[in-house]
Amino acid sequence: MLSMRLSSDFFNRNTVQVAQDLLGKYLVRKQGNKIIAARIIETEAYCGIKDLACHASKGLTPRTRVMFGPPGHTYIYFIYGMYHCLNFVTQKEGIPEAVLVRALDIPGSEGPGKLCRLLQIDKTLNDLSLDNNFVWVEDRGDRIKKSAIVKTKRIGVDYAGPWKDKLWRFVLQSSYDTELA
DNA sequence: GATAAGATCATCT
């Protein structure tokens, strides 16, 4: 079997580890008969209540509730009045951590906002479990070399004090090259 | 090429 849907075991681990492991995996989006699958090339880790850049640092609210739930669920929120961001919940139930999917290997999808617009992802897909039929992640056997992963600071979290400098944004080298060469 | 501002609203103070 070439493609295998990721199980909850995959997400029930250290968030920074999951963020790196998601690089090279395939995000699959199903709309009716149409299926879009694309390699994930950029992620960010958001690590729980202590991480001031993470929404869950505000505590349990209606919006962050999903992150407190079981691993593998989608966490999708609306931001800046016009964009959605797609996350996957990590760690076991009760530990509010998640990985933000920032970019796919599709032209025009570089960035969380554009990505969701392209795949028509919105709040109706929030809080879906792993076995839903709309959006999930597959392992297609791609092996990513550790040296191909670039670690950088996260984007747009300058307000997060000491946490803003954490190298919790991960980018596949190849795409990084074409953008910044 | 680089920086600034505008769009636009759920969530929190």
Add this chain to the structure above:
DNA sequence: GATGATCTTATCA
């Protein structure tokens, strides 16, 4: 009432 895990467009050098 302020702000943001963003992107696009306008303005300046």
